[in-house]
Amino acid sequence: MTQTGVDHPFPDHLFLVGCGNMAGQMLSRWLDCGLDRERVTVLRPSGRPVTDGVAVMTDYPAALPAGTTVLLGMKPYQIADVAVALAPLCVADTRIVSILAGTTLADLRARFPVARDIVRAMPNLPVGLGEGVTALFTDDVTSAQAKMDVAALIEPLGLVEWIADEALFNQVTALSGCGPAFLFRFVDALAQAGEAIGIPADQAARMALATVQGSANMAARANDGPGVLADRVASPGGMTREGLNALDADDRLLTLLIDTLAAARDRGEAMARGA
Ligand SMILES: NC(=O)c1ccc[n+]([C@@H]2O[C@H](COP(=O)([O-])OP(=O)(O)OC[C@H]3O[C@@H](n4cnc5c(N)ncnc54)[C@H](OP(=O)(O)O)[C@@H]3O)[C@@H](O)[C@H]2O)c1
Structure with missing residues (x-):
């Protein structure tokens, strides 16, 4: 999961499902920090362009490139529809980072059974400036390497805090997300x-x-x-x-x-x- 020649270890490919207020801020910061635009695909129903050089799709591709990290950045209630289309594209090395408020890791694991590495993230809006706060949570199924890689991906966005207990996610969201x-x-x-x-x-x-x-x-x-x-x-x-x-x-x-x-x-x- 590394691109060579850049300051931050970005995934080989980043697939954003939804790119609104929050995911858009994250992507903007990653691009500022050297993420290669050609390694990014955005899926958004409107098809609205994101920025020059970033591919935007209105429907799912036939397959995801090897080493893809998926950022789930749509609204939480859309998870059922998204999972139906996205889960069949996931392979063992597909990593999923979800910013969906209130969607538990157990729920994500049930919807994406093939993906081993799944991390919940709760960012806040200043991530676009690299001055945000992002809480992360995962379980022991996710590999140690994936934890390090996801933390490295999030670090350019600002402060990164791993949360030991998923039950604290609403508290953390209340403090730094809101x-x-x-x-x-x-x-x-x-x-x-x-x-x-x-x-x-x-x-x-x-x-x-x-x-x-x-x-x-x-x-x-x-x-x-x-x-x-x-x-x-x-x-x-x-x-x-x-x-x-x-x-x-x-x-x-x-x-x-x-x-x-x-x-x-x-x-x-x-x-x-x-x-
Ligand atoms: N805003 C915050 O401060 C904040 C903080 C932490 C976490 N979050 C989380 O971030 C997520 C997004 O929030 P937001 O404020 O960024 O929402 P938003 O601005 O409304 O963006 C939603 C995005 O989802 C896309 N979308 C809509 N329907 C879709 C579908 N069926 N499949 C795939 N993508 C779809 C939209 O596409 P178009 O662009 O084409 O309309 C848009 O890009 C939420 O899950 C929320 O819990 C938000």
Whole structure:
């Protein structure tokens, strides 16, 4: 599963089933990192072009090239139809990486019995910038080599975290998969709060975003955790301490975030039950 002469070990062939918001971001980053376009095929019903040099099909090929890694990137409810067409094309060395939320490894194994190596992945949107978070899970049936190869494929997308217990996938999805939307909301609220205390709206918006961006970069480079960093910039009796006191009162920020993640997790569990 390697292409020679590139920085990252990409599969001999990558077959994307669906290439919408998420799979499109992943592919874009892989292409930026040197994935050879001629080794990529995208299947999407619309047939919309992806980018120059990447083949787009509206129906399944007669066979998959040797050493193909399939990325399942359509909506989870489409798995039944996709599996009927795709499973007969899978051979023993076909690897499957699924980003389908709520579709368990057992379900994937039942639908693709010939493929030995199957990995669940839960990326988030900044993967397109190489600054995403992707949680991975697999079982002992998947070979050690495949685990390494899939991790190497995902590494150009940002942080890679193997999850030991598949039951935690909804929790992980709530944190990092849904996290960008929660952060977007936070930045917007910070800007609105700035406006509420008198800062012009456009300035508040720019300042809120740059403050979050700079602080996140700073926290990523710091030796101490963000909790320590917050206290370090808050001198007793100063403005920051007063602000933190409001944020921390009755653990209200923490409580709000626990409620937020729990709501997202619960929805994931309900969707897995077909609700
Ligand atoms: N968005 C996120 O933040 C996020 C995060 C983590 C995981 N995911 C997972 O990513 C997957 C895709 O989500 P998305 O937001 O990228 O959806 P999306 O933008 O709607 O993309 C869906 C893709 O599936 C294709 N498609 C539709 N019907 C198909 C079929 N019958 N067979 C094969 N492909 C088909 C679509 O084709 P056309 O392009 O031709 O319309 C499109 O490319 C989901 O399973 C979701 O759980 C999403």
